[in-house]
Amino acid sequence: MNNIIQQICEEYISEILDFFDSRTIRTLDEVEVDLKEKTDCYLRQIIKTYFEGxxxxxxxxxxxxRS
Structure with missing residues (x-):
């Protein structure tokens, strides 16, 4: 399970870095909404993985x- 969680974390960090690395100028509202969506998705994946484990x-x- 730890490897799966580590992979989820690495993917999340990569998404965040890509988000800020893009040369797009965003409003504060866009930043908040986009980062909240990414973070909510990340947390759902972590929680799902934890409970599946x-x-x-x-x-x-x-x-x-039984054995």
Missing amino acids: LDQAIADDKADG
């Missing part, structure tokens, strides 16, 4: 208990 750990524990 927990679900898998619970399933593995249940399977080990």
